[in-house]
Amino acid sequence: MTAKTQRRRPELAAFLRTRRARVTPADVGMAPGLRRRTPGLRREEVAQLSGVGVTWYTWLEQGRPINASAQVLDAVARTLRLDQAEREHLYHLAEVPYVPGPAAEAQTVSPEVQGIIDGLDPLPAVVYNARYDMLALNAAYRALFPSLAVAPRSERNALWQLFSHPDCCSMFINRAHELPLMVATLRGGYGRHVGEPAWEGFIHRLLGASEEFGRMWHSGDVAPPGSRIKVVRHASVGELRLISTSLVIQGAPESRVVVYTPSDEQSHALLARLRTIDDPLIGCPRHARRVSEILAERAAVMDADTKDPASL
Structure with missing residues (x-):
C-alpha cells in the first residue's frame, strides 16, 4: 500500500x-x-x-x-x-478513475456570469459552450465581432460564422493557424457527445457548408481550449493582435469565458477607438456593410414573412 x-x-x-x-x-x-x-x-x-x-x-x-x-x-x-x-x-x-455522466449542455448563463463579463469591459469577453455556441457577450465583444453579435439566434456560433462566410470576409488574418485549432477543440468536445442529435446535426451542417471544415474535421486532430494570439481584421479600425484566454465556469457544464486582451499598444488603441464607433462595419473592404443595414434588412424580411398568408 x-x-x-x-x-x-x-x-x-x-x-x-x-x-x-x-x-x-x-x-x-x-x-x-x-x-x-x-x-x-x-x-x-x-x-x-x-x-x-x-x-x-x-x-x-x-x-x-x-x-x-x-x-x-x-x-x-x-x-x-x-x-x-x-x-x-x-x-x-x-482510487478509481472517475468518468462523469452525461450533463445537460448549457444554453444560457446566469445573471452573475453575465455581470462578470460585463465587468470585464473594455476587454471583449464572451461565453461559449463546447460547440462554440455564443451564450453571452459584453459590449466590447459585440463591437469586435459584430457579425456574430447580430446573427440570427440559430447562427450565433463562432465556427458557423467562420466557415459559412467567404474567406475574404473572415475576421481572422491568421486563419490558417487558428481555424484548425478551433476545429480540434470542437472535436475534443464532440467526444463527450457522440450520437447526440444536436451535435451530429451541427457537424453535418458544417460539413455541408464548408469543404475546408471537412478537411480539418477529418484530420482527427484534438486540442483543448487554451490561450493563444488571434490576429483580427476589423473593417472599421484595421488589424488587432489579441491574446485569447479561456476560463472555466464552475457549475456550467462545458462552458467557458473567453477574454481578449490586446497584445501591444497599437491593438490597445484600436480597441479603444472601436468602442467609439456606434455603427461598425462587417466584412472585408469589398463586401463591407454596416450593422444597421443588416439589421434593417432582416427586420424587413421578418415583417414580410408575418404579412405573407402562406407563412401564417
Whole structure:
C-alpha cells in the first residue's frame, strides 16, 4: 500500500460513515425496525441495497486495502444518495478513475456570469459552450465581432460564422493557424457527445457548408481550449493582435469565458477607438456593410414573412 493510499483509506472510511448516517430507512423505502441504535442505515442495509457482500462493504467502510470497481461504487453512491460532487469524491478516495455522466449542455448563463463579463469591459469577453455556441457577450465583444453579435439566434456560433462566410470576409488574418485549432477543440468536445442529435446535426451542417471544415474535421486532430494570439481584421479600425484566454465556469457544464486582451499598444488603441464607433462595419473592404443595414434588412424580411398568408 502506498503512502497516498494509506492517507486516503481513513478519509474514505469516514466519508462513507457520514454519508450512511444521513440516509434514513424511510429514504430508501425500508421500515425503521425496532431497537435501531445506528443513525441512518446500517452497514448490512447499505450492502443489501447496493447488491454487494456485507463483509466487503464493512471492509470498505473500515478503510481496508480492498479493490472497488466503478460499477460497485456507483451502486453504493446510489444507495447513499450522493450528488455529483460527492460521487466524484468517493471515486478519488477509492482510487478509481472517475468518468462523469452525461450533463445537460448549457444554453444560457446566469445573471452573475453575465455581470462578470460585463465587468470585464473594455476587454471583449464572451461565453461559449463546447460547440462554440455564443451564450453571452459584453459590449466590447459585440463591437469586435459584430457579425456574430447580430446573427440570427440559430447562427450565433463562432465556427458557423467562420466557415459559412467567404474567406475574404473572415475576421481572422491568421486563419490558417487558428481555424484548425478551433476545429480540434470542437472535436475534443464532440467526444463527450457522440450520437447526440444536436451535435451530429451541427457537424453535418458544417460539413455541408464548408469543404475546408471537412478537411480539418477529418484530420482527427484534438486540442483543448487554451490561450493563444488571434490576429483580427476589423473593417472599421484595421488589424488587432489579441491574446485569447479561456476560463472555466464552475457549475456550467462545458462552458467557458473567453477574454481578449490586446497584445501591444497599437491593438490597445484600436480597441479603444472601436468602442467609439456606434455603427461598425462587417466584412472585408469589398463586401463591407454596416450593422444597421443588416439589421434593417432582416427586420424587413421578418415583417414580410408575418404579412405573407402562406407563412401564417
